[in-house]
Amino acid sequence: MSRPRHDRTPASATGRFVALYVVLLVLLAANMAGTLLSLGPWAIPARLAVAAGMVAVIATTFMRLRQGTVLVRLVAVMSLLWILFLFVLTFADFLTR
Amino acid sequence: MTRTPEHTVIVAHQFENLEQQFDADLLGMWLFLVTEALLFSGAFLALAVYYHQYHDTFSAAARELHWLLAGANSVILLTSGLAVALAEQAADQGRRRAALLGLLATIALGLVFLAIKGYEYHSEYQAGLMPFLQQPFAYDGPNPHNAMLFYNFYFVLTGLHAAHMVIGLAVLMVIAVLTWRWRDGARVARQVRIAGLYWAFVDIVWVLVYCSLYLVGR
Amino acid sequence: MIRDVRTGPAPRHHYLNAGHGLASWFLTKDHKRIAWLYFVSITGFFFLGGLAATLIRLELITPNGDLLSSDAYNRLFSLHGIVMVWFFLIPSIPTTFGNFLLPLMVGARDLAFPRLNLLSWYVYIIGGLFTLIAAVAGGIDTGWTFYTPYSTLFANGAVLAAATGVFIVGFSSILTGINFIVTVHTMRAPGLTWFRLPLFVWAQYATSLVMVLATPVLSVTLVLLAVERVFGVGIFDPSLGGDPVLFEHLFWFYSHPAVYIMILPAMGVVSEVVSCFAHKRIFGYRVMAFSILAIALFGFLVWGHHMFVSGQSIYAGVAFSLLSFLVSVPSAIKIFNWLATLYKGHVRFDAPMLFAMSFLGLFLIGGLTGVFVATLALDVQMHDTYFVVAHFHYIMVGGAVSAYMAALHFWWPKITGRLYPEMWARVSAIIVFAGFNLTFFPQYILGWAGMPRRYHAYVEDFQLLNVFSSAGASMLAVGYLLPLIYLLWSLRYGAHASANPWNARGLEWTVPSPPPEENFERPPRVEHEAYAYDTDA
Numbered sequence: 134m135s136r137p138r139h140d141r142t143p144a145s146a147t148g149r150f151v152a153l154y155v156v157l158l159v160l161l162a163a164n165m166a167g168t169l170l171s172l173g174p175w176a177i178p179a180r181l182a183v184a185a186g187m188v189a190v191i192a193t194t195f196m197r198l199r200q201g202t203v204l205v206r207l208v209a210v211m212s213l214l215w216i217l218f219l220f221v222l223t224f225a226d227f228l229t230r
Numbered sequence: 231m232t233r234t235p236e237h238t239v240i241v242a243h244q245f246e247n248l249e250q251q252f253d254a255d256l257l258g259m260w261l262f263l264v265t266e267a268l269l270f271s272g273a274f275l276a277l278a279v280y281y282h283q284y285h286d287t288f289s290a291a292a293r294e295l296h297w298l299l300a301g302a303n304s305v306i307l308l309t310s311g312l313a314v315a316l317a318e319q320a321a322d323q324g325r326r327r328a329a330l331l332g333l334l335a336t337i338a339l340g341l342v343f344l345a346i347k348g349y350e351y352h353s354e355y356q357a358g359l360m361p362f363l364q365q366p367f368a369y370d371g372p373n374p375h376n377a378m379l380f381y382n383f384y385f386v387l388t389g390l391h392a393a394h395m396v397i398g399l400a401v402l403m404v405i406a407v408l409t410w411r412w413r414d415g416a417r418v419a420r421q422v423r424i425a426g427l428y429w430a431f432v433d434i435v436w437v438l439v440y441c442s443l444y445l446v447g448r
Numbered sequence: 449m450i451r452d453v454r455t456g457p458a459p460r461h462h463y464l465n466a467g468h469g470l471a472s473w474f475l476t477k478d479h480k481r482i483a484w485l486y487f488v489s490i491t492g493f494f495f496l497g498g499l500a501a502t503l504i505r506l507e508l509i510t511p512n513g514d515l516l517s518s519d520a521y522n523r524l525f526s527l528h529g530i531v532m533v534w535f536f537l538i539p540s541i542p543t544t545f546g547n548f549l550l551p552l553m554v555g556a557r558d559l560a561f562p563r564l565n566l567l568s569w570y571v572y573i574i575g576g577l578f579t580l581i582a583a584v585a586g587g588i589d590t591g592w593t594f595y596t597p598y599s600t601l602f603a604n605g606a607v608l609a610a611a612t613g614v615f616i617v618g619f620s621s622i623l624t625g626i627n628f629i630v631t632v633h634t635m636r637a638p639g640l641t642w643f644r645l646p647l648f649v650w651a652q653y654a655t656s657l658v659m660v661l662a663t664p665v666l667s668v669t670l671v672l673l674a675v676e677r678v679f680g681v682g683i684f685d686p687s688l689g690g691d692p693v694l695f696e697h698l699f700w701f702y703s704h705p706a707v708y709i710m711i712l713p714a715m716g717v718v719s720e721v722v723s724c725f726a727h728k729r730i731f732g733y734r735v736m737a738f739s740i741l742a743i744a745l746f747g748f749l750v751w752g753h754h755m756f757v758s759g760q761s762i763y764a765g766v767a768f769s770l771l772s773f774l775v776s777v778p779s780a781i782k783i784f785n786w787l788a789t790l791y792k793g794h795v796r797f798d799a800p801m802l803f804a805m806s807f808l809g810l811f812l813i814g815g816l817t818g819v820f821v822a823t824l825a826l827d828v829q830m831h832d833t834y835f836v837v838a839h840f841h842y843i844m845v846g847g848a849v850s851a852y853m854a855a856l857h858f859w860w861p862k863i864t865g866r867l868y869p870e871m872w873a874r875v876s877a878i879i880v881f882a883g884f885n886l887t888f889f890p891q892y893i894l895g896w897a898g899m900p901r902r903y904h905a906y907v908e909d910f911q912l913l914n915v916f917s918s919a920g921a922s923m924l925a926v927g928y929l930l931p932l933i934y935l936l937w938s939l940r941y942g943a944h945a946s947a948n949p950w951n952a953r954g955l956e957w958t959v960p961s962p963p964p965e966e967n968f969e970r971p972p973r974v975e976h977e978a979y980a981y982d983t984d985a
């Protein structure tokens with residue numbers, strides 16, 4: 134009654150929240166432990182990838198993007214696209230100097 | 231809006247029904263978060279450009295940061311993210327006490343985070359790694375000038391994040407009071423949901439700040 | 449036409465007499481009254497910016513710097529730019545006509561967030577106060593672009609106050625943008641599908657997207673600037689290895705899209721006016737709507753064309769040059785479609801139409817010279833000359849301000865319930881058009897001949913054209929002051945307007961002039977699009 138059906142979180146969701154919280158902790162630990170390995174040129178991409186995974190978990194679960202309407206998901210994707218514009222075109226300069 | 235008995239549905243005058251109002255609030259908050267994301271991305275972009283140019287110096291400078299302490303702080307902030315998600319769920323189901331508890335836990339964890347962050351700043355200040363406000367810069371690694379640039383970003387990015395935490399905490403405190411009063415259940419659930427979105431976003435920013443400042447250079 | 453359809457009895461109750469006293473204005477949540485708050489404040493800033501421009505043009509009548517020191521001159525053009533860009537042109541159409549009309553056009557009682565709407569006006573005012581403080585406390589001489597390291601390490605003056613003002617007013621844009629986007633998505637009346645929306649709404653929507661996506665990057669750039677200047681936290685400081693070109697990237701990531709914040713709403717206005725005064729359906733409606741979105745999108749991919757001589761990599765320069773050409777495609781489509789709308793229409797030349805036609809001609813010239821300066825090799829020569837100054841004034845003043853004036857006259861009867869004196873309005877439109885061209889066309893020639901911008905003195909050969917330009921500026925001043933007089937006059941003495949004095953289509957013309965507080969008695973059901981001129985009475 135308080136929120137539109139698509140946005141509601143049933144009692145059964147508690148388990149999912151806790152499970153994904155644990156996933157987040159594992160990812161964090163993995164990223165921290167990763168600094169002890171010598172990954173060479175892969176180190177930075179690997180660390181950023183794990184962080185991106187954590188961001189994805191928070192966004193889809195805690196922010197309920199998974200149940201979000203198409204519009205809200207579009208908005209989230211839009212922000213990523215625009216951040217991409219910013220980075221790609223700026224680096225188009227700095228990488229070709 | 232005036233005080234009404236429970237279960238009375240109040241819709242702001244410009245809306246036709248509660249669902250429309252909820253959709254509007256949610257979309258508005260998401261758009262606001264888009265602006266926040268772009269705001270931070272400008273600062274991250276600058277950091278990335280300089281990391282690209284001064285990779286070795288920046289990595290050396292990053293190793294001076296308290297990465298384990300900040301890692302523990304990450305755990306605290308992620309936990310607060312769980313707490314607020316559970317508070318949203320509880321508010322939605324009309325469980326006032328549980329919602330309030332979740333919110334208070336979130337606030338408490340947020341305060342602990344800030345305290346630890348403050349301790350970190352303090353120890354960097356003592357180590358002479360705060361290269362502004364006429365402080366001496368005591369960094370003894372290679373290329374101290376470029377390293378200074380790294381610390382500047384460290385303070386700007388974490389400072390910007392901390393400022394958002396403070397705003398988020400203030401919002402959560404107001405929402406906690408509203409939850410405690412519980413005048414209009416639907417409204418409270420909506421407010422907790424919207425505030426929770428903001429808090430989750432602050433979480434996301436921290437994940438990225440932690441990764442790019444503390445971990446990438448190690 | 450025998451009976452005068454333009455006049456009619458005034459409604460007994462409307463938003464203007466729904467409340468009295470200061471609080472009913474300063475605490476209002478009615479989008480129509482908030483539009484008035486903005487209207488009065490941006491008009492004030494417009495004339496403040498105009499005052500600075502007058503002094504600039506006075507100085508430039510003679511080749512020697514005799515009226516103003518170079519320092520004072522720098523402060524004046526910086527004030528002029530900052531005020532005109534952020535405190536007039538960016539808020540101009542969205543916060544006044546957008547605020548007033550958007551709910552009416554989508555058939556809603558108000559915007560989605562009325563309180564936020566009021567807040568954004570207060571934020572605007574606070575930002576404006578900071579800028580005024582900066583002006584009084586010595587002004588700034590960085591230009592409106594705040595380039596580092598000059599602005600952070602060397603410039604003296606109230607840079608912090610000015611940057612704070614701009615930072616704050618950015619949030620006003622952001623809040624307005626969010627409000628509009630949410631309103632268009634969630635508040636449309638039953639039956640009002642996306643492709644039945646007036647193009648004015650599409651334009652406001654696209655503008656709002658640009659506001660929301662670009663402005664935050666300006667905010668963070670100004671934060672970085674402020675910490676560097678105030679706390680000495682080097683960010684762009686070359687002595688730490690920082691890169692001032694990075695500042696330019698961040699600044700123009702906002703500021704090129706910002707020029708579309710100024711022009712897109714103008715395009716929306718012109719679509720409404722052209723279609724109404726040609727009494728024809730707008731030609732190629734869907735293409736028009738998609739071009740608006742395309743312009744908003746491409747506008748984000750071209751910012752590097754401001755940096756061709758900054759030290760940016762030449763490869764990036766080529767890419768930005770090519771991408772810039774892309775923008776002209778949807779812009780040209782729009783020009784063709786407006787012309788096609790006029791073709792074989794029964795065109796009436798009332799003042800709004802005269803202003804809209806000014807827009808068409810001047811925007812065309814400004815846009816075409818935009819392609820000149822977007823051509824990398826040519827811009828190496830043109831950059832920082834009066835050619836660029838002429839280019840952007842053709843678009844921002846000739847285009848955007850003309851459209852603002854068109855909107856002002858077109859919707860004046862709706863907003864105030866009064867008719868303005870048509871003859872005087874036509875005189876004003878013609879003076880503005882002539883004065884504008886006399887002011888700015890010589891600047892193309894001056895720039896082509898190599899006169900640099902931002903100096904208070906110049907070589908004697910340039911004097912004749914500069915005198916023309918200053919003479920034109922005084923005509924412009926007359927042209928813009930006239931409406932101030934006759935519009936104020938009409939508030940008291942103008943005839944009462946009917947609900948639909950232009951025989952226009954669109955939801956806003958179905959409610960009385962001025963509209964009631966709640967806009968519609970009951971939510972309207974929309975059966976057809978906003979340009980149903982063919983189904984004529």
Ligand code: HEM
Pocket residue numbers: 593707708710711753754772773775776779815818819821822823827830831832836839840843844
């Ligand atoms: C549509 C609305 C437009 C507006 C409001 C506008 C406004 C401006 C402004 C304000 C500047 C000067 C910035 C400064 O240096 O202070 C400028 C410069 C420039 N504009 Fe436009 N412009 C528009 C369209 C275009 C188009 C369509 C193009 C290209 C296809 C274009 C290309 C350029 C270029 C390349 C410059 C930089 C020139 C230089 O500094 O050397 N503009 N414009």
Ligand SMILES: [Cu+2]
Pocket residue numbers: 703704707750751753754
């Ligand atoms: Cu541009």
